[in-house]
Amino acid sequence: MRPAILNPLFAPLASLPGVGPKTGKLFDRLLDRGADGARLIDVLFHLPYQTVDRRNRPKIRDAERDAVVLIEARVVEHRPPSGRYSKGPYRVLVEDDTGDMQLVFFHSNVAWIEKSLPIGETRWISGRLELYEGHLQMTHPDKVLDAAGLARLPPVEPVYFLTEGLYQRNVARAAEEALKRLPALPEWRDPAGLKLRASPSFAEALARLHGPDSPEAIAPTAPARARLAYDELLASQLALMMVRARMKDENGRATTGTGATAEKILAALPFSPTGAQRVALAEIRADMASDKRMLRLLQGDVGSGKTLVALLAMTSAVEAGRQAAMMAPTEILARQHFERLGPLASGAGMRVALLTGRDTAAQRRRTLADLVAGDIDILIGTHAIFQDEVRFRDLALAVVDEQHRFGVHQRLALGEKGSAVDILVMTATPIPRTLVLTYFGDMDVSTLREKPAGRQPIDTRAMPIERIGDVIEALKRAIASGAQVYWVCPLVEESEELDVSAAQDRFENLRQIFGDRVGLVHGQLKGRDKDAAMEAFARGETSVLVATTVIEVGVDVPNATIMVIEHAERFGLAQLHQLRGRVGRGSGKSSCLLLYKAPLGDVASARLAIMRETEDGFRIAEEDLKLRGEGDVLGARQSGSPGFRLADLAIHAGLLPHAREEAAAALRDDPDLRGERGDALRLLLYLFEREEAARLLRAG
Ligand code: ADP
Ligand code: MG
DSSP: OOOGGGGGGGSBGGGSTTOOHHHHHHHHHHTTOGGGOOBHHHHHTSOOSEEEETTOOOOTTTSOTTEEEEEEEEEEEEEOOSSTTOOOOEEEEEEETTEEEEEEESSOOHHHHHHHSOTTOEEEEEEEEEEETTEEEEESOSEEEOHHHHHTSOSEEEEOOOOTTOOHHHHHHHHHHHHHTOOOOOOOSOHHHHHHTTOOOHHHHHHHHHSOSSGGGGSTTSHHHHHHHHHHHHHHHHHHHHHHHHHHHSOOOOOOOOSHHHHHHHHHSSSOOOHHHHHHHHHHHHHHHSSSOOEEEEEEOTTSOHHHHHHHHHHHHHHTTOEEEEEOSSHHHHHHHHHHHHHHHHHTTOOEEEEOTTSOHHHHHHHHHHHHHTOOSEEEESGGGGSTTOOOSSEEEEEEEOTTOOOHHHHGGGGGGSSSOEEEEEESSOOOHHHHHHHHSSOEEEEEOSOOTTOOOEEEEEEEGGGHHHHHHHHHHHHHTTOEEEEEOSOSSOOSSSOOOOHHHHHHHHHHHHGGGEEEEOTTSOHHHHHHHHHHHHTTSOSEEEEOGGGTTTOOOTTEEEEEEETGGGSOHHHHHHHHTTSSOSSSOEEEEEEEOSSOOHHHHHHHHHHHHOOOHHHHHHHHHHHHHTTOOTTSOSSOSTTOSSOOHHHHGGGHHHHHHHHHHHHHHOTTOOSHHHHHHHHHHHHTTOHHHHHHHHHO
């Protein structure tokens, strides 16, 4: 159980004044909490990525584009939407002696606009300045102030990433209220280290970041920011070491298969394993056969064939008369693994079952009973596999298909489901060597660098979205000759306020062209609808699958050979690479079209250039790290590295060795975290939600 002192931080954000049901939902989305709901801690960890320095008042002509600025201007003209039924915005033209800009308001409150922006008056207007079709404009300025309002403004203000419908003031207010409720926490860091880095306390660091007194105060390397990043690295290293220590305590069990079932599977396949797959499998089998517990990472680029390796490893467990489990990060993936591996495994005489959060009660009861009776050899599922009621007769091997999600701390808890369970974590993001340690601690690594033979290079092109007409003509021809197409859009919900082509819009638009051969899948669909759309595409009943990034992780339809990514400039490099990896899986020629909206920033155009240049995931991962080090903020979420909320390895990797050392020293002094410092470190684990590790302590 989480220590009570932390409860206020994990209270729902909606309990704060100023956060109503509607803004609450927006916060859930902004903070990536979905149906679980955002909590105070989430907004506290949602750090500003920029500040507006009100002391600096640029002229319109000189003001930075795509940044939040404060501008002094005269109100020139109001331009209400024309036409009675027009859904167009209400525009207000303002100017200074260097130029003019338009303020753009959708669903506007006309009375407020007229009152706040009287013609002929001077106003101080703050918001994101953009160049749109040749005009400077500010959509929904956060502030429109008169002289008195200006006088009340703090000199430096934080700027947060937002989601559609949420304003800077909503986030600032929520952060301010959350800070007031921050409990007094004991220091968990080693005093010498804190002094060395001139680190503020945890509370002081949060206060400084949400209420910066200068633009430098929030820099990623500023003491406050570094303090929090270090805290997070410390928590994660501590958790990794604790899990690891616990695993080492237990002796493993030797599991040796006969190889007979694996032979049957291989005989049924139309291909033979690559050299890399054979090597990885041999490494895994050797680990399983030893009496030490296996903790191994199988990393390989998308399409390198990790799943087959996993299946053969699980087969060894079954041959030895024991059980295996495989956990996927999403429902879609769990089903896909089940559908693909199921027939292969049962053809070779193994019994395979699926367990997800969507099973009916009766199904679930039956699965659980069969599992504990040993009537299931291989269980495939989502995180539903973690639940306490899920018991195996004799689990030998747990495979965790992490793809590029790094919740490894929790996943390792799967090892608690049996005695001396061997663990194989699979990741599709090729991780540069230096990062393996960060995410996985001391773990053995097998790498599939070689791709299955016969794969053709993916023809990758970038083009401006204006050429969409040509793209559609080309798709018509391709589809007529049997091709299948993924069409990825970056946002789920239709948004009228930004010119975003949301999946829904695009779906309807493509439907007008391709009729009912178009399917749609996104994260807000009901599970069954999602499955139905995926299945229809997998069976070739639809030719175009419009999707949000839910297809990013691992979905495999070998016949799909064209990937269109709309607003490619909004995706990170790793994400683009993952998406592209959905095609080029069969022997057909594949292509990937990156449709972008011009003008491209430097980082975005560097990303697209790298995508055109290489398909080597390892190289892409390295380039990604470099590019992110250059402080790109547009389109990227604030938190730097996957699995981390505050630490960005491109910036904070230098802190890692120190955090590792501190974690190791703390555990050496107090392995069960029982002392005063131990208590504080336990709080740290909960604060960063590494609590599986803390739970292990109790169990031990
Ligand atoms: P990953 O999980 O590493 O992204 P998959 O395991 O999904 O890759 O494999 C991608 C595709 O390649 C699958 O359709 C799989 O059947 C196929 N495949 C796997 N191994 C080989 C091989 N040795 N030769 C040819 N195709 C293979
Ligand atoms: Mg896979």
